[in-house]
Amino acid sequence: MADNFRPYFFVSRSSFYTELILGCLQIQLGVICSVGIWTLSEAKLQAAQAHQTWKSPLELTERVTTINPELADRYSKLSTYRDIKGGALAVGFAKDELNFGDLKLSMPSPYRFKPKPILMAAPENFNPDLQLPPVLPEPPQNSSPPTTSTESGKRNTVLESIDTDYRYDTDNFGQTNLFFEPTVKFRLNNGNKIFFKTGFNFFEERGVESITNFPVQVGWQGKIGQVSLQTAAGVDVFNRLPTAINLNAKVEVPISSPQVSSSGQLLSAVILSGNLEQGPYKSNARTLDNQITAWRFGPDLYWQINRNTSLFSSLRLGSYNDGNSEVQSFSRLERKFGQFSLAANLFSWSFDRNLERTSGYFSPPDFLVYNAEVAWEGNIANFLRCRLAANLGRQRLKGESDNANTYQTRCTVKVSPNIEADLGYSFSNIQNQETSGNAYSSNSLTGQLRVKF
Numbered sequence: 148m149a150d151n152f153r154p155y156f157f158v159s160r161s162s163f164y165t166e167l168i169l170g171c172l173q174i175q176l177g178v179i180c181s182v183g184i185w186t187l188s189e190a191k192l193q194a195a196q197a198h199q200t201w202k203s204p205l206e207l208t209e210r211v212t213t214i215n216p217e218l219a220d221r222y223s224k225l226s227t228y229r230d231i232k233g234g235a236l237a238v239g240f241a242k243d244e245l246n247f248g249d250l251k252l253s254m255p256s257p258y259r260f261k262p263k264p265i266l267m268a269a270p271e272n273f274n275p276d277l278q279l280p281p282v283l284p285e286p287p288q289n290s291s292p293p294t295t296s297t298e299s300g301k302r303n304t305v306l307e308s309i310d311t312d313y314r315y316d317t318d319n320f321g322q323t324n325l326f327f328e329p330t331v332k333f334r335l336n337n338g339n340k341i342f343f344k345t346g347f348n349f350f351e352e353r354g355v356e357s358i359t360n361f362p363v364q365v366g367w368q369g370k371i372g373q374v375s376l377q378t379a380a381g382v383d384v385f386n387r388l389p390t391a392i393n394l395n396a397k398v399e400v401p402i403s404s405p406q407v408s409s410s411g412q413l414l415s416a417v418i419l420s421g422n423l424e425q426g427p428y429k430s431n432a433r434t435l436d437n438q439i440t441a442w443r444f445g446p447d448l449y450w451q452i453n454r455n456t457s458l459f460s461s462l463r464l465g466s467y468n469d470g471n472s473e474v475q476s477f478s479r480l481e482r483k484f485g486q487f488s489l490a491a492n493l494f495s496w497s498f499d500r501n502l503e504r505t506s507g508y509f510s511p512p513d514f515l516v517y518n519a520e521v522a523w524e525g526n527i528a529n530f531l532r533c534r535l536a537a538n539l540g541r542q543r544l545k546g547e548s549d550n551a552n553t554y555q556t557r558c559t560v561k562v563s564p565n566i567e568a569d570l571g572y573s574f575s576n577i578q579n580q581e582t583s584g585n586a587y588s589s590n591s592l593t594g595q596l597r598v599k600f
Contacts, residue, residue: 303336311596312346318589320580321353322431328362339369344381352432359386360429364393375399383427388438393426408454416451428467430579433507441467455483469506472499490520492538509580515543516551516577533558542577551577557593569595 311329316322328346335341348360366379380394398421405416423444428434445463452458458480465473474497481490494517498510518540526532534557542551557571571593578587 304341305334305336306600307332307334307340308597308599310598313592313594313596315592316589317591318580318587320582320587321351322580323349323351324429324431325349337369339367342366342368342379344379348429350429350432350435355432355436356387358388358432358435360384360427360435362393373401385435388435391427391438391440395422395424395426397422405451412454413451414454416449418449420447421445422447422463428508430508437469437506439467439469439506439508441465457481467506469502470500471502471506471510473497473510486523486525488520488522488524490522491517492520492540493517503581509578511544511581513543513545514578517541518551518553527558530561531558532561544578544581553577565599567597569593569597 309329309331312326314324314326316324326346326348328344328348330342330344332340332342342365344362344364344366346362348362349357350360351357361384362381363384364379364381366377368375368377370376375398377397377399378395380392383391383393385391400419402417402419403415406414408414421444423442425442426440428439428441430439443463443465445461447461448459450458458478460478461476463473463475465475467473475495477492477494479490479492481488494515496514497512501510501512502508503510518538520536520538522534522536524532524534534555536553536555538551538553538555540551541548543549553573553575555571555573557569560568560570562568571591573591573593574588575591576586576588579589580587
């Protein structure tokens with residue numbers, strides 16, 4: 148257990164990786180400062196123009212100021228598909244994710260576009276970053292004056308934000324995964340968005356030489372009528388493995404028009420989405436060492452039943468390059484009571500063959516997790532908002548049942564009107580590997596720095 152609580156910002160005994168991470172941070176801060184000074188006066192004007200140009204009746208608005216704070220909080224807490232980070236059946240919301248081992252369920256946020264990590268699935272995802280955000284009708288706007296010749300000469304692409312995700316996962320069997328991924332997002336003058344993501348990932352496991360990964364990905368997000376589209380493609384570069392291609396796509400359609408109260412609170416909505424992902428399976432060092440890749444596809448359904456009750460359900464089918472296949476499903480029913488909430492979660496996962504010993508990834512023939520969650524979220528200070536959650540339930544693997552518990556905390560600090568930072572921690576005993584009867588536990592430290600221009 149001592150290994151589980153090693154200082155989180157040191158991912159290896161070698162100082163090389165620490166220096167590399169610090170170097171990435173310094174480079175990013177330098178980019179933020181220099182680009183911020185260059186674009187500050189002009190970016191907001193361009194962003195406003197782009198927003199006025201993109202007028203769909205079901206626009207995904209990104210201006211939190213136009214939404215009731217309670218509604219904004221609900222959205223920030225709905226996000227599925229873990230930021231490729233996991234946490235184990237800790238259905239904890241907002242900037243955390245849906246933690247199921249390695250599967251990360253994900254949904255679009257109405258306030259900021261956060262590229263979803265690829266191919267992480269299973270029990271550690273039972274910690275929903277369920278950001279499933281029904282699209283909201285755009286608030287009425289005054290018609291904008293005609294564009295002048297001076298305005299038309301300005302740039303057509305505006306730097307909108309830089310989001311940096313950090314995640315450090317450990318367990319009591321010597322497995323360590325680190326993800327550090329900055330994403331730069333731009334808004335085009337037609338309202339569409341493009342983003343560029345890179346970063347540094349590190350995987351360490353007993354009996355396997357450590358692996359370093361440098362992901363590079365370019366993506367696009369836009370709308371056609373009421374249909375939201377999102378797609379991305381890139382490459383994963385490794386220090387000692389062949390370069391691999393990754394891609395993902397998502398289509399989101401409102402089944403019923405969202406109903407919003409006069410105060411801006413969401414009353415009802417039904418959103419259906421289709422998802423497709425392909426790329427290296429970043430479960431652990433052994434799986435990467437075996438060069439395992441996978442295709443995953445399936446639908447998500449979000450139903451805002453009333454202003455305080457919501458249902459989310461997801462189905463994923465997977466096909467691996469080692470000949471294995473999987474089926475996994477997740478459902479969550481949540482009810483809010485002011486700052487408190489109650490939720491019931493159900494997750495099932497089954498593989499055609501158990502190839503953990505040969506391929507390295509958790510591939511249970513029959514795995515079931517169900518639990519109940521109690522959570523509180525509120526403002527501790529004007530600049531500080533926190534969430535505490537506890538999940539108590541059961542897990543069944545190969546016909547044997549055991550307790551399945553997760554404890555999670557997350558805080559958001561508002562540094563300035565344009566800068567926010569999240570920091571979260573979770574502990575779980577939900578399995579994401581076979582342990583031969585020994586108790587399993589995992590720890591996850593997550594964070595995100597958001598800079599909006």
